[in-house]
Amino acid sequence: MHAGRLAELLGRWSSGSEALYLKLAARLEALIERGEIPADGRLPTERALAAELAVSRNTAVAAYDVLRDHGVVERRRGSGTFVRRPPRPGRGVIAEFNPMFLHLLDPVPDLIDLTCAAPPQPACLPEVVAEAALGDFGIGYHPSGLPALRQAIAGFYAAQGLPTDPGQIVVTSGAQQAISLLTQLFLRPGDAVVVEELTYPGALDAFRGSGARVLGVPLTAEGVSVPGLAEVVAGAKLVYLVPAFQNPTGSVLPSHAARRVVALCESHGVPLVDDQVLADLTLDGPRPAPLARHGGGVISVGSLSKLIWGGVRIGWVRADPRTAADLARLKAVADLGTDVVAQAVGVALFARLDRLRTERQCELRERRDQVVRDLRSALPSWEFRTPPGGQTLWIRLPGVDSRRFAQFALRYGVALLEGTSLAAHESSSEHIRVPFTLPREALSEAVRRLRRAWENYPGANGGELALSGAAAAGDGDGHATFPAERDDEPAGRDSPVPPGREHLR
Structure with a gap:
């Protein structure tokens, strides 16, 4: 299984206070139990998985060690790490679903969720x-x-x-x-x-x-x-x-x-x-x-x-x-x-539609203008334009893989929807979608958390991906690098396709 696909299945595995390697091992074991990682399936290399999840290689190695201790996986010399345990009987493989819906299925306390753009309950209900x-x-x-x-x-x-x-x-x-x-x-x-x-x-x-x-x-x-x-x-x-x-x-x-x-x-x-x-x-x-x-x-x-x-x-x-x-x-x-x-x-x-629509538009306009000001002040390198309507900003993170940054931002209490979740062909890997539907206080706090995550993210300034500071809590490896995907790692379904060229396959 390709590391990018496994990262999608893992979802919000890194939320919480437990050591990262234990949380990663627990989520991997749950995926195997449900059959979402097939029996005898090959897991990504520790390096590839670490790079995709923005953790140190030591974290991935320790998580795989826990799975081996539990009899869930086995290492085959020269071939890699494979799933040993079949899924529990009587269960089929759960259908794929988009990360946008994770907040409904897997809520996390004290997490500011920026994956779903939706209005609150109306007062007239x-x-x-x-x-x-x-x-x-x-x-x-x-x-x-x-x-x-x-x-x-x-x-x-x-x-x-x-x-x-x-x-x-x-x-x-x-x-x-x-x-x-x-x-x-x-x-x-x-x-x-x-x-x-x-x-x-x-x-x-x-x-x-x-x-x-x-x-x-x-x-x-x-x-x-x-x-x-x-x-x-x-x-x-x-x-x-x-x-x-x-x-x-x-x-x-x-x-x-x-x-x-x-x-x-x-x-x-x-x-x-x-x-x-x-x-x-x-x-x-x-x-x-x-x-x-x-x-x-x-x-x-x-x-x-x-x-x-x-x-x-x-x-x-x-x-x-x-x-x-x-x-x-x-x-x-x-x-x-x-x-x-x-x-x-x-x-x-x-x-009541005319009145409700006017109220909603006024509310969204105020929140849009606020989050635009906050982001331009706190994160001036992020690139976006102010939309004339809707309820989200489409933001480019220059030179940064948005899927990996989204994994990293979870550790700062923010859930993001990365660009490839909205792409027909795995494009927009540098983009995130940020809604301005939350209350104004929550939006301000979200920007503060994103700024802290960005300041500590290893690749934010074009440097080498090195874990340090608060983001390393629980890793036991303060400066381990995160190499890119190995050339010999099979690409699987995550191989990028140039935008608009699917019809040439």
Whole structure:
């Protein structure tokens, strides 16, 4: 197994006060027990793993020694270290998931989590829940969605100059389910799906989980490259884009480019999905128009999760009536319909949408401006631009592997989402995504912790990766170097692919 892939599986192994080698050994043993590291699988060399995790080689050696003492692994002369113990019976290998979701599955006390960008519970929640409880929902099964909510969503699009019939709307349990249902409808194993080279990780997980081939198109300062899209669209079964406050770069696709994108997809008969989840989070200037304004075949995905609150789990798809009917059938098989009380809450939230949207935009604007000031003052070498909307900054760490820095930052109490988690083809290894959704005090503390981590990170100033100071606590090796991956280490799935060139494989 390649060291980079193992680092992804390890997740937040280094949080806590126990010695690093013991924490590393415990997490490795848990992965082996679950079958996520296969029996008889070869582990990375100690040097390779140490380099990937930004620890001393002594830490990796000591962790492997613990595993050997427990009978979990064995060293084979001239071949390396291999897993001996099979996974516990009755368990399959757990499917891959993105590091973005780790905070939900593996919460850590006193950790400032910058991996997920989401708003807090709204103050009006008790009021809207009480209002929702007064409804009459019949037998409660509404695969396409509660009629009142579909009507409210149709009105939401009509207000944007996009006349919509409620029959074009399918309500889903968040935008993630909307993307999953679209994946089921349009993609089969081996089919090509086109995305921006950097995009929403949940979409990448859905597409890869279906067995589809993900084709990444390069991004410009204004969003997806139209010439790049033209190179790959002909052979695709689906195109998925985030043109409004693009996740993670924050770019906005201009109207002239949007028209060309829609025309390209229509001319090749390829369904185009416009993820509009972030479109209402405009902080400077007008709201970007939906792509469906430029063509009737565009499929729009929306959600209340980023604008209001993710706990309600209300998303939707706007599509032509035939596609909407097909999605409703898939939705019925999946769960017979989104929770009807949550949908009633959604109706009450739409009735307050203008006020809630204004409040959310003001809050995000203040927090964005604060974190931009703090970062430019505390970490002047970090490179980023101020986005006109959305809820995150896309930051380049010059000359630094962001995955290794993210491992290091955990020891200072900050969890980061490194760039390759959002990349179609292992690009953006120097980038991190930082949200400005937390309370202002938490954002200030996060910047302080990141500054301390950066000041102590061995490679931050282009120097040799050498562990020292507080970051070495528990290692027992204050100045051990972290060599790069060995040339003879197999690359596996983590081999980098040039952006936008997947179609040449």
